[in-house]
Amino acid sequence: MERAGIPTALLCNLTSIAERVGAPRIVPTRGIPYPTGDPSLGAEKERAWRRRLVERGLEAVATAVHKPTLFPVDRETE
Amino acid sequence: MRAVALGDQTTYDAGTLTVSSAEAAALVADPALAEVRVSWASPGDSTRIVKVLDAVEPRTKGPGGGGIFPGFVGPAMPQGRGTTHVLRGTAVVTAGFLPRAQEAVVDMSGPAAPLSPLGTTHNLVVEFAPAPGAAWEAVYEALRNGSLALAARLAEAALGATPDAVEELPGLPDAGDRSLPRVAAITNLQTQGTFKEIFVYGRSFGSIALPTLIDPGDLDDGAVVSGQLGHPSLKNPTWVFQNHPVVAALRARHGVDLLCAGVVLSPEPVDATNKELVSAHAARLCKAAGFDAVIVTKEGGGNADADMALKMDALEELGIPTVALYAEMAGADGTGPSIVVPPTKATAMVSTGNYDERLSLPAMERALGGDRVDVAAATALDAFELPAAVVYASLSPLGWGHLTCQEAS
Amino acid sequence: MTTRVVHYINQFFAGLGGEDTATVPPASKAGAAGPGRKLAQLLGDDFEIVATVWCGDDHAAGPEVMDDLLALVRAAGPDVVVTGPAFTSGRYGLACARVAAAAAAEGIAAVACMHPDNPGIDEAGTAPVVASGEVARQMGPSLETLAAAVRKVAAGEPLGADDGRVGKIPRRNVTVDRTSAERAVALVLARLGGDREATEVPLPRFDQVTPAQPVTDVTTALVALVTEGALVPDANPDSLESARATRWLRYSLDGRDVLPAGEFRSVHGGFSTVWANEDPHRIVPLDAARQLEAEGAIGKLHGEYLVTAGNGTSVGNARRFGVEWAADLRRQGVQAALLTAT
Incomplete structure (x- = not known):
């Protein structure tokens, strides 16, 4: 998708694999079975976490990159 | 076992096992099951077993099981001492529809037969109908507990017989024995909860449990039981844990050019942070135990490769040479990248074959476990093509099989 | 002749x-x-x-x-x-x-x-x-x-x-005398003997991707949600495979603000889907994306999500899905995508 010109934020947990296979825009998440969630947080905090992940993804697709780049959610803004 | 039959009573006589259908069904019976049927499928039969759930080798340590399958049949205590009676060449096989299970096929003849551990054993196939309204979890538990009890009962039928063979297995070497390299196995378990979990001493081994060291003899006595219903070719059935191929291969060289030094059980967590933690911890454990080299195995698909790569790298960092068993996922034509996550510090990998390569299965006269093979859009009796990935335990991550990949011309 | x-x-x-x-x-x-x-x-x-x-x-x-x-x-x-x-x-x-x-x-x-x-x-x-x-x-x-x-x-x-x-040389399954476990023991003995090179599996080579240009303004962009997490309507009406997927599917998001448990579930065979089925937004974050769309942080969400199952999927098929998704999304004017992966 990136090659075809669509900037794509990859939200995933195994970021080392994503980097190794060359995904350009990577948003680290917390678990393989729940890329946009974290069941340990409780409903309200989990929704806030998901929102931050999506916001980070939007920042990623609006940022120029030249190689696999991580866009982690900043801890303070969780 | 040289011959099997169904009869009025469960008996063993000179290599022939006769099973009472009524007794077998009664051992598996449970409020969650409306019906239980047993039938034999033997090597060479024109029989296909579909929807295979698990396979158990009949074993006992004495009347009433005597401690076999600790935590299920016997008390939850370490085993691996004394005598274990084994009905070699047999398996109790549960087969049928469960909602989270992935299709797994065994052919008793034809080209797929030698690829599965069950293609060469006499299989007492347990089929079932769930009770109306029963929870699927309860159906699964009934099948698991019933097949373990049945396996123990079958082995008891031969308690009075003279064994055809007696194997004396080495115990763990003395802590100070440095006469030969101490080589251990790390056995990764894909254990994530109901329908996708592994039991150790009857307890579900948690997805973030810390790696633990066990005596290989415990495996012989069924301390590790599979509850993994996914990954047909990349799972480790109970039967394979009982016959842990890496332990068997290490024992075969024990005292010759190495010492079989132990087994580390490790979960495969579902997130990168815990994968890194348990891998680092497993490496420390191996160092503390004085292992000179380690063989790492997995269960499951691509993300389980990460668990092996992390452990290989962590061990090599501590100066412990490591080998891992990988299944290749190179596409149907074998030209794709073979593995998802290779190690970076050492690259000694054994290939258990290409998961994607297709094979042609012949038509069969009899099917057990179900009527259809949906992944092939065919009836269970039809001839069809399947990737090796659907043949039960064909790419055995624990190294049971004889497949590997080579470059074609 | x-x-x-x-x-x-x-x-x-x-x-x-x-x-x-x-x-x-x-x-x-x-x-x-x-x-x-x-x-x-x-x-x-x-x-x-x-x-x-x-x-x-x-x-x-x-x-x-x-x-x-x-x-x-x-x-x-x-x-x-x-x-x-x-x-x-x-x-x-x-x-x-x-x-x-x-x-x-x-x-x-x-x-x-x-x-x-x-x-x-x-x-x-x-x-x-x-x-x-x-x-x-x-x-x-x-x-x-x-x-x-x-x-x-x-x-x-x-x-x-x-x-x-x-170039690439195809790898074929062959049967050998020794079991994989026996070969692993032989390989470990070779490693102990100082051989650092021996292996049956060559290291993979992955192709290099040139990153796309970023979108200039997300607040006016059409953004798609795509996933390999196998989230489908509960009945799995199009029979998405749980492993080794050979195809991908699309499901409408028009008029939807949430993906309720019970209406959607994951059929992915590679992990326990208990968490995904409790809350499908753990796979496709529609709730958060709709909220951001309403607040103007996203120009507009694309009217459907694209989905496949990334479990033992061959690289060849995965590459094809990517090419097809890109072509499909470009035709419909999508400028950026959020891809959730398990």
Whole structure:
């Protein structure tokens, strides 16, 4: 998708694999079975976490990159 | 076992096992099951077993099981001492529809037969109908507990017989024995909860449990039981844990050019942070135990490769040479990248074959476990093509099989 | 008996011109043409180039002409299909690789010739590729390598590095005497003996992706949600596979602000789906995306999400899904995507 010109934020947990296979825009998440969630947080905090992940993804697709780049959610803004 | 039959009573006589259908069904019976049927499928039969759930080798340590399958049949205590009676060449096989299970096929003849551990054993196939309204979890538990009890009962039928063979297995070497390299196995378990979990001493081994060291003899006595219903070719059935191929291969060289030094059980967590933690911890454990080299195995698909790569790298960092068993996922034509996550510090990998390569299965006269093979859009009796990935335990991550990949011309 | 050879070249080597004629459609003529004449000499009397097939580079790079090219190849009744040499020419190399791959897939012996750095080299499927020089000036030695390879391929003999073979070599399942576990023990003993090289599995090579340009303003952009987490309507109406997916699906998000538990579930076979089924937004974050859309942080959410199951999916199929998703999304004006992966 990136090659075809669509900037794509990859939200995933195994970021080392994503980097190794060359995904350009990577948003680290917390678990393989729940890329946009974290069941340990409780409903309200989990929704806030998901929102931050999506916001980070939007920042990623609006940022120029030249190689696999991580866009982690900043801890303070969780 | 040289011959099997169904009869009025469960008996063993000179290599022939006769099973009472009524007794077998009664051992598996449970409020969650409306019906239980047993039938034999033997090597060479024109029989296909579909929807295979698990396979158990009949074993006992004495009347009433005597401690076999600790935590299920016997008390939850370490085993691996004394005598274990084994009905070699047999398996109790549960087969049928469960909602989270992935299709797994065994052919008793034809080209797929030698690829599965069950293609060469006499299989007492347990089929079932769930009770109306029963929870699927309860159906699964009934099948698991019933097949373990049945396996123990079958082995008891031969308690009075003279064994055809007696194997004396080495115990763990003395802590100070440095006469030969101490080589251990790390056995990764894909254990994530109901329908996708592994039991150790009857307890579900948690997805973030810390790696633990066990005596290989415990495996012989069924301390590790599979509850993994996914990954047909990349799972480790109970039967394979009982016959842990890496332990068997290490024992075969024990005292010759190495010492079989132990087994580390490790979960495969579902997130990168815990994968890194348990891998680092497993490496420390191996160092503390004085292992000179380690063989790492997995269960499951691509993300389980990460668990092996992390452990290989962590061990090599501590100066412990490591080998891992990988299944290749190179596409149907074998030209794709073979593995998802290779190690970076050492690259000694054994290939258990290409998961994607297709094979042609012949038509069969009899099917057990179900009527259809949906992944092939065919009836269970039809001839069809399947990737090796659907043949039960064909790419055995624990190294049971004889497949590997080579470059074609 | 004479071995019948069909030779594929591009419009330039067919003598039709360079970039100005890069759009000529697939065509063929009897006998050898261009570099095929020298190739025929090198092959000698046991071989005959019965037809030369060509196509303009612009067309040949697209998969849609492959059927036409293969029909022309087939019509000449070849025993062996030979393509190139393509040197480092990208579009020509891609066409040479794809024609050889398509012939090999039909059971026709085939060999392609190009420089190891040609970007088309990985498209040759199971057909072998032998090395050419970098530029057409090296035609002579390249044809000698190719002619020797054609003789071997026609005789059903394997090609190896000594024959100039480059590119991917297909890996096939074979049965060996020792179990995998026994081989692992032998390998561990070799490692203890100091051998750091021995392995049965070569390290994979992944292709490099040039990142797309960023979107200039997300607050006006059309953004799509896509996933390999196998989230589908509860009944799985289109029977998405739980493993080794061969296809992808699309489900409408029009008029939807949430994906309720019970209405959607994941059929992914690679992990426990308990968490996904408790709350499908853990796989497709529609709730958060709708909120951001309402607040103006996203211009507009695309009206459907695209989904497949990424569990034991071959890289070949995964690459195809990516190409198809990109084409589909571009047609509909999507400017960016959020891809959730398990």
